[in-house]
Amino acid sequence: MSVIYLLITISIIVALLFLYAFIKAVRQGQFDDYYTPSVRMLFDDETKQNDNKTNKD
Amino acid sequence: MNTHNCFHCGLVIEKKEEIVFDQRSFCCNGCKTVYEIFSLNGLTDYYNFEKAPGATPQDSKGKYDFLDNEAIVNRLLDFKEDNTHITSLYIPHIHCSSCIWILENLHRLCSGISSSQVNFHEKKVRIIFNPDTVSLKQIVLLLNSIGYEPYISLDNYDTKKKQVDRSLIYKLGVAFFCFGNIMLLSFPEYFEVDDVWLNKYRGFFRWLVFALAMPSFLYSASGYYVSAFKSIRAGMLNIDIPIALGIVVMFIRSTIDIVFDYGSGFFDSLTGLVFFMLLGRLFQQKTYNFLSFERDFKSYFPIAVTKIFGNEEVAIPVYDVVAGDRLLIRNSELIPVDGILMSAATSIDYSFVTGEAEPIIKKSGDKIYAGGRQMGPVIEMQVLSSVSQSYLTQLWSNEVFAKKDNRTYKTLTDTISRYFTPVLLLIAVVSFNIWIFIDATTAFNVFTAVLIVACPCALALSAPFTLGNVLRIMGKRKLYLKNATVIEQMAKVDTIVFDKTGTITTNKKSEIIYDGEYIDNKERAFIKSLLRGSNHPLSRRLYEFLPAAQLLPVDDFKEITGKGIQGTIDGFYIKIGSAAFVGEDPDTVQQTNVHISINRNYQGKYVFDNQYRDGLSELFAQLGKGYELKILSGDNEGEREVLQSLLPKGTELIFNQKPEQKLAYIEHLQQQGKNVMMVGDGLNDAGALAQSNVGISISENVNVFSPACDGILDASQFKKLGWFLKFSKNTIKTIKMSFTLSLLYNIVGLSFAVTGNLEPLTAAIIMPLSTITIVSFVTLMSNYFARLR
Structure with missing residues (x-):
């Protein structure tokens, strides 16, 4: 059997894995709100800094 | 930090009300308290992300x-x-x-x-x-x-919990998976080198591509088949028909191609198309969702009411109220059902339902109707009917609101697609008939190629993209539209009807400023006592404005209509009224004034701050050039002259209109073939807003809106109304230009197809290219028009 069959099968399987990951992410609601997480990501650091500040005070 | 704006909510601070706390200025105690809560809990970072992000807390006593x-x-x-x-x-x-x-x-x-x-x-x-x-x-x-x-x-x-609809994202993901893989697997075919390797594996590649195209064809594109089927059944030709036709034909032709080994088929174009169109649909959905107008009339009903059981007060759901119940209604609560007032007299504001009337005084034993807002202290009422039968529900279930949903607008895309499908089929049939005499196989190829290449994906995308982008731009400028068809309707408007109160005037209680010689408290009490006898609107307003004082008996009271009032109090002869009435030169400035004289000595005047919105005259002058302007008012004719001097000639002014009459007036205009835009302030002209082709409600606070309207305009942007109308016209122009462009692409594609030269590679290039150029064209154009003044 030619190696091309093997390679293409593997590549399709990899692609299918990504498709599965994508569908799973959608199902978990990761695509429901694009805005809030992007802002929230920035907050965590600020909060920690703030905690330090209040500790010092 | 700007000292004139509240640190918490950003409102301009009145000097005398300024509260300084922790070296920051606040406009009121509410804002200060919120700041206090945050600073006590180490949450002042709140103010670092955005300047003055807060809102003043509202009084919640008993509300929850x-x-x-x-x-x-x-x-x-x-x-x-x-x-x-x-x-x-x-x-x-x-x-x-x-x-x-x-x-x-x-x-x-x-x-x-x-x-x-x-x-x-x-x-x-x-x-x-x-x-x-x-x-x-x-x-x-x-x-x-x-x-x-x-x-x-x-x-x-x-509502039971609504399941989030994520099907479009699934479809898009699947479509992209198919599209990407097929593109990669199609590359060998694109460089059609006749070598041994390619010939050996051709079959394998083609069938793999076929298999990969299946999910895209069957699942991702399914929305188009459903929509096309529905529109055929409804007897309308929408744009999804040629799209669905193109996709189906493309699939059949490609399958036949590979089964009989004629060629590689058009699976790459097919999946590409499906992907791009779904992408457009997602964009559209996201933009429209952000401006969701889901709330309906019920939102205005209170959810629960306080019922009195003997000595106990219990909150019960509003649907559980039955005739005979005794309810407790607090200040500024809505009356949920019809009933009889059981406690002392109160005033009820029916502006919500009937019009712009002043609060109506109700005595104990009077009937009070649902929808009124209770303005006095706590009252008790006896319920006459249960919620669903009440007057308010009847008013709201008025057919006008129902009609709105079914009214079919012929959108631009619909109009074009009505002609598009027949013309397309005609070209396909004609070229098939010509080719059948030359070569039967080519004839079949040409027939399908025409249907494939003419697939109007660019056409279908251009309108949603433009309208979506325009909705976003307008939203940024604080005009929030219900949906995209409103833009097309706006562009067609030729008559604009304005409501008066709350629309061209501000809702804020107008300020009254005294200008003149000093009057002491005693004299003020005289003025107030005299005003008490008069029922003129200005007298009433001034009466309420003046601080409470010991009221004195008035002798020789006389009211001269259109001029003023006079009387003697405690030996002082007082005149209140127009400038001429008190013996002054007539006003030169365009203001509403009330002049005072005591013992024939001119004292000064009370200036009623101009309550019309900024830029009203300019706006009307600008609009007057292109539109017929009308003003409908629930008030009396008192303001006729002021309005006539402010507004351009030819503006029709109609007074004393009840809500039903407003509605009838709009209907009357529409029967004359006019496209009417109604600009109102919300619920008290709800009927008229719903009846008009475009109903815009002006709102001082965007979170309060009327579901009957098609759009909400932030009050501060009122003077920009002309700009919005112009922008909507330019939008339609953009869409028309993009239609022309996409038709040009179609003609180029068709010229390949009709001559029998459509190679899969040509289709794979021309179809995405047209989509991308059209989308970027409309985005650029609408942004350009937005920048025009």
């Missing part, structure tokens, strides 16, 4: 008592187990990153809350809390105290 009722609370919970409750609250104020930050840090303000999560687009916060430590009511009160008042209405109470 219904949350003591377990039945109601249970309906508001998403999830309920021993010590974990989850609720989702809709908070209209959510608007910036500061809001997200504070709402996601609620657990630092209240120990019972374990976590909270914001969905910015839906303006919802999902709170997970422990019911043993904190109740839903306490959470709501906490939110209210920090200026994030949740909006709880019958809507929340009614």
Whole structure:
């Protein structure tokens, strides 16, 4: 059997894995709100800094 | 920091009301308190993300008592187990990153809350809390105290949880998976080198591509088949028909191609098309969702009312109210049902239902109707009918509102597609008939190629993209439209009807300023006593404006209509009225004044601040050139002259209009073939707003709106109305230009198809290229037009 069959099968399987990951992410609601997480990501650091500040005070 | 704006909410601070706390200025105690709460809990970062992000907390006394009722609370919970409750609250104020930050840090303000999560687009916060430590009511009160008042209405109470519709994203993902892989696997075919290797594996590649195209064809594109089928059944030709036809034909032709080994087929173009079109649809959905208008009339009903059981007061759901119940209505609560007033006299504001009338005084034993807002102290009422039968529901279930949904607008795309499909079929059939005499196989190829290449994906995308982009631009400039068809309707408007109160005038109580010689308290009491006898609107307003004083008996009171009032009090002869009446030179400035003279000595005047919106004259002058302008008012003719001097000639002024008459007037205009835009202030002209082709409500606070309207314009942007109308016209122009462009692409494609030269590679290039150029063209054009003044 030619190696091309093997390679293409593997590549399709990899692609299918990504498709599965994508569908799973959608199902978990990761695509429901694009805005809030992007802002929230920035907050965590600020909060920690703030905690330090209040500790010092 | 700007010292003139409140540190918390950003409002301009009145000098005398300024509150300085912690070296920051606040406009009122409410704002200061919120700041205090935040600073005590180390949450002042709130102010770092956005300048002045807050809102003034509203008084909530007793307002949320219904949350003591377990039945109601249970309906508001998403999830309920021993010590974990989850609720989702809709908070209209959510608007910036500061809001997200504070709402996601609620657990630092209240120990019972374990976590909270914001969905910015839906303006919802999902709170997970422990019911043993904190109740839903306490959470709501906490939110209210920090200026994030949740909006709880019958809507929340009614609806079962809606499942989020994610099918479009699934379809898009699948389409992209198919498209990407097929593109890669098609590459060998694109460089059609006749070598041994390629020939050996050709079959394998083609069947693999076929298999990969199946999910895209069967699943991702399914929406188009459904839509096409529906529109055929409805006897209308919409744009989805040629698209569905193109996709199906493309699939059949390609399958035949590979089965009989004629060629590689068009699977690459097919999946590409499906992907791009779904992408456009997603964009459209996201833009439109953000401006969702889901709330309906029920939102205005109170969710619960206070019922009196003997000596007890219990909050019960509004649907449980039955005839004979005794209800307690607090100040500024809505009256939920018809009933009889049982307690002392009160005044009720029916502006919500009937029009712009002043509050009506009701005595004990009078009938009071649903929909009125109680303005006096606490009252008790006896219910006459249950909620569903009441007058308000009847008014709202008026057919006007129902008609709105079914009214079919012929959108531009629909109009074009009506011609598009027949013409397309005609070209296909004609070229088939010509080729059949030359070569039967080519004839079949040409027939399918025409249907494939003419697939109007660019055409279908250009309108949604332009309109979506324009909706976004308008939203940024504070005109929020219900949906995209409103833009097309706006462009067609030729008559604009304005409501007066609250629309071209501001809702804020107009300021009254005294200008003249000093009057002491005694003289002020004289003026007030004299004013008391007069029923003129200006007298009433001035009477209310003046501070309370000992009222004195008036002798020789006389009111001269259109001039003023006079009388003698305690030996002083006082005249109040127009300049001529008190013996002054007539006013030269365009203002509403009331002049005072005491013992024939001119004292000064009370100036009624111009209550018309900024830029009104300019706006009307600008609009007057292109539109017929009318003003409908529920008030009397008192303002006719002022309006006539402010507005361009030819503006029709109609006074004393009841809501039904306003509605009838709009209908009358429409029967004359006019496209009417109604600009009103919301509910009291709801009928007229719904009847008009475009109903815009002007709102001082965007979170308060009328569901009958097609759009909400922030009051500060009122003078830009002309710009919005012009922009909508330019939008339609953009769409027409993009249609021309996409038709040009189609002609190029067709010329390949008709001559029998359509190679899969040509199709794979021309089809995505047209889509991409059209989309970028409309985006650039609409942004360009937005920048025009």
